[in-house]
């Protein structure tokens with residue numbers, strides 16, 4: 001349990017590290033299959049049939065369809081924020097101007113749970129990330145293949161398999177669950193556990209290699225015409241500060257702390273309006289995300305993963321998990337010739353902190369991108385577990 005670090009090489013370490021990573025991959029695969037079977041079982045009772053009548057009250061409608069009233073209201077509130085004040089024990093036709101919107105909201109919630117697609121995605125992710133982990137370990141230079149893997153991640157986990165599930169929504173749904181805004185609690189918890197496991201495999205491993213939106217931002221950043229020319233390196237204090245402020249605002253507005261005093265808002269999900277994952281299900285993109293899309297795209301050309309650094313709550317969580325990640329960047333002090341090429345090649349301030357021994361824990365985000373490994377002229381950097 002340590003941050004990126006300086007280590008002293010020992011000759012038996014490579015084999016030991018490979019063995020350890022193979023064991024990690026097997027455990028992860030078995031866990032993923034077990035949890036996927038559990039998702040399937042848990043959701044087998046919730047068919048997609050909608051039971052709807054305009055004479056139902058909101059409460060009746062929610063009970064008959066096994067969805068939370070709050071989630072129906074949350075979806076309706078995107079078009080009409082005043083909907084939170086309607087009486088929940090009166091027939092829908094007397095309280096909502098457009099009852100069809102209520103039916104659509106229930107359809108949307110039920111459509112969000114697609115166990116077969118989710119399971120396919122989790123198992124593909126486990127296989128994919130396991131192969132990548134073994135690939136990184138068996139190669140000295142990963143930068144070139146990384147470019148193509150990023151394209152593949154966008155294609156498979158974004159364009160083909162869609163926006164959901166994804167790490168950001170899994171963390172947001174967990175908080176919505178605590179606020180009684182989410183049905184299927186087991187599915188929410190299982191997906192969060194899986195994303196946590198993926199992130200413990202290696203420093204920010206899920207974010208770095210498997211996340212469709214992270215990969216999309218990196219693909220834009222890698223477009224040669226803009227590459228490196230005007231690159232802006234994100235200062236860790238700024239990215240950390242912004243992410244935490246947005247998270248606190250999300251927390252306050254979701255649970256309504258200081259309701260009527262601070263903002264007068266409750267059950268409001270800030271991240272819904274900043275959910276760029278919906279690029280992969282474009283018709284679901286929220287208005288704010290839609291209109292700010294040019295900023296998202298433009299900034300991705302010059303800043304390495306701006307959404308990840310400044311906004312994403314899972315980025316914040318995976319930054320915490322970096323402290324317990326099983327594989328991370330380490331420098332062999334005996335080989336290092338202090339050229340500092342690795343610091344320049346790093347898209348964040350991570351290498352500066354690792355190299356200068358600034359601290360052991362809570363370093364700036366390291367995205368396991370391998371840039372530093374590639375540029376080191378004496379192969380003094382490795383991606384490995386501690387004590388191997």
Ligand code: SF4
Pocket residue numbers: 167168206207208211212213214215305307308309312313314315316318
């Ligand atoms: S931090 Fe970036 S890579 Fe990680 S989940 Fe969020 S969007 Fe994806």
Ligand code: SF4
Pocket residue numbers: 329345346347348350351365366367368369370371372373
């Ligand atoms: S270059 Fe990439 S892998 Fe190396 S320290 Fe920086 S973020 Fe981590």
Ligand code: SF4
Pocket residue numbers: 331335336337338339340341342343375376377378379380381
């Ligand atoms: S690139 Fe390699 S040799 Fe140069 S400072 Fe970094 S670790 Fe040391």
